[in-house]
Amino acid sequence: MIGLVEFLRARLDEDGQAARAAMWDDDQSAVWTARPPQASYEQYIVADYCDDGVVVVTPENADADSVGEHIARHDPARVLAEVDAKRRILDEFVTSQNERDEEYDETFGLTDWEFEPTALPLLRLLALPYADHPDYRDEWRP
Numbered sequence: 001m002i003g004l005v006e007f008l009r010a011r012l013d014e015d016g017q018a019a020r021a022a023m024w025d026d027d028q029s030a031v032w033t034a035r036p037p038q039a040s041y042e043q044y045i046v047a048d049y050c051d052d053g054v055v056v057v058t059p060e061n062a063d064a065d066s067v068g069e070h071i072a073r074h075d076p077a078r079v080l081a082e083v084d085a086k087r088r089i090l091d092e093f094v095t096s097q098n099e100r101d102e103e104y105d106e107t108f109g110l111t112d113w114e115f116e117p118t119a120l121p122l123l124r125l126l127a128l129p130y131a132d133h134p135d136y137r138d139e140w141r142p
Contacts, residue, residue, distance in 0.1 A: 004123050004140055008090055011130045012083045019079035022054075029054070032075035034068035046072045086126060093119050 002010070023029045029048040034057075036044050044064040046055040057068040097119070124142045131141065 002135065004120075004127060005090055005094065007130070007133075007135055007137075007140075008086070008123065008127055010135075011127075011133065012086055012090075015079060016083045019076040019083070023076045024048075030075060030077035030080065032072045032077075034065070034072040036065060036068075044068045046075075048075075089126065090123075093123065 019030075031049045032046050032054055034044070035047050044057040045053045046057065046068055048054050055068075055071055057064045057071065121142060124140050127136065127140050128142060130136055
């Protein structure tokens with residue numbers, strides 16, 4: 001059974017892969033903006049930096065502006081930045097744990113009971129958005 005750190009790293013890998021898959025080039029298509037219709041025949045779209053339409057927003061039961069803005073705010077660039085920040089948080093915990101416990105084994109990773117008391121609640125909070133994943137364990141719930 002995988003530990004909490006391994007679970008989080010796997011989910012961050014998935015999030016990063018999904019964000020990179022949504023880009024058609026390395027950088028420019030990572031930044032999306034929401035653009036309302038500019039003419040009566042146009043629809044609300046989410047466009048990338050090159051002004052190519054990434055998503056056409058036509059919700060039937062919601063405000064297209066709000067949905068489009070939400071999609072644009074979660075563009076690949078932002079997701080990749082969040083993945084990077086969360087990876088750094090995990091790395092800080094692992095580094096501090098390594099300094100505290102010389103018997104840490106990178107092969108097996110950290111088990112929940114090896115964390116210093118302040119780290120585990122924070123890592124559980126980082127895992128909470130993934131509570132619907134089949135590998136999420138109820139004992140991780142904060």
